[in-house]
Amino acid sequence: MSVLIFLDQADGHIRKSSFEAACYGSQLAAQLGVPAETLVIGTVSDDLASLGQYGINTVHTITENSLNQADGQVFTQVIAELVRTINASVVVLSNNMLGKAIAPGLSVLLKAGLVSGAIDLPTTSNGFVVKKNVFGGKAFAHVGITTPLKIITLNPNSFPITKLEAKATVKPFVAIIPPSKVKVVSTKKVEGEVSLSEAEIVISGGRGLKGPENWGLVTDLAKVLGAATACSRPVADINWRPHHEHVGQTGLAIAPNLYVAIGISGAIQHLAGVNRSKTIVVINKDPEAPFFKSADYGIVGDAFEIMPKITEAVKKLKNK
């Protein structure tokens, strides 16, 4: 028995959301009294033994260059094979694009119940119950998994990364790699940006900013804070900003530590994608804007005057 955590990588480096999954999985393993093992697929330049600091005992690696480009279904079969080999009882993945592509298929192959988007460790005193957000963040559900083998995908930014002094054992895993049914024609990176779903700070702009030429108000602050940028739906719809920045009910749902909404009214469909943020700051010239009801901090005023001053103050703070 063990907890197996699948670690997602990009350009040879383990993703931040995977470190969160590693910490989550190793704490769950401790709770169950079993070892924590991980699987890393593809060529990774990080020192894998150092994954021990996240509580991992064993790192299984499949260093196949052909697997640097992910086909979810191939990964699914390889993970299923490892689960059977090491007799894992719980599989943990990040609830990111790849995790969402893999986990459902894995659930079918292994006849294992899946809860996607966990936000806390399961309770295991009476059954196996996982907490997740439902109804666009308006409620929590506690979902019981009734199969012997369990699969959990962890929402990014929902579990703290903690470190200890330890080393993991790294072991190559010789897997049968099934042929991929999907031919990858091309991949395109969204250059030089902080990943929106993993970002700890997100600066977001709405229609109140009047036009794309004013987005410096958002990006200047994002740059000094190392933050990702986001926007409301109409802003993406009228092409002021790229579509992948659209957050909300019909866009991406995010949960950063800090979400700064500038010139966004706070419609319920927008809130559905951002209300899990730990701290929400709203800058809006209308004191009646609904967003203030969901905010932790706010300034009623003109973003065009306020934002440069905020950016200056942050610069000063960073230079201290």
Next chain:
Amino acid sequence: MKILVCISKTPDTTAKVTFTVNNTKFAEEGVQWIINPYDEWYALVRAIELKESGIVSAIHLITLGNADCDPIIRKALALGGDEAIRINADSQDSFYIAAQIAAVAKEGNYDLVLTGKETIDYSGSAIGGMLAALLEWPFISHATHLTLENSQATLVKEIEGGEQTDQVQLPIVVSCQKGMAEQRIPNMKGIMGARTKTLTVREPVAADSFTSFVQFDLPAAKAGVKLVSADHPEELVRLLHEEAKVI
């Protein structure tokens, strides 16, 4: 070429979320239901576009639920589905639901099954991937573009931090998101026509459930907003640094 589109009914985003039976069930009374936006705007409308372009000959819709689902499935028919199947069962378990859809997809000779990327109520993101595994078909998740040529599909999908273009042979399962198509509104002709389109009710096949909802609860109310004067924006930065400790 035949497409099966999975349709789910969800509470409108503006619906008040409360629970009954000791917080074990969503309180449905007075709730306004809509077609899950990802199923409607992206999966269904793209299917309709493919039919309009002459590549696809029929669009079938499938949903799972009791007779309360009928208005929703009629609305989807009004947008442009040709006929619909309702599996007469009530379940929140993704595997059970996927198994029902898989049984229909298997015998219906479909070339393509489209789902939304998730439902806006339970956000499971699971049906498409499970369905593909049950059918042993390729699965493309979070697709933003889909074109068909003979038996080959070309798709663009979102990956972490970017996008990927894939080519794959039909039949396939695709989960759809923003980019696939633009929202449409049903017209009068569609609404009238939908009333006479075939809606077949089928009893479920035997299938396992892997999960069950044990309980729901609501998040603690926010303490209320702390307002900072527009004359002193630097005070906000101090609060975020010293009090909230987020920068």
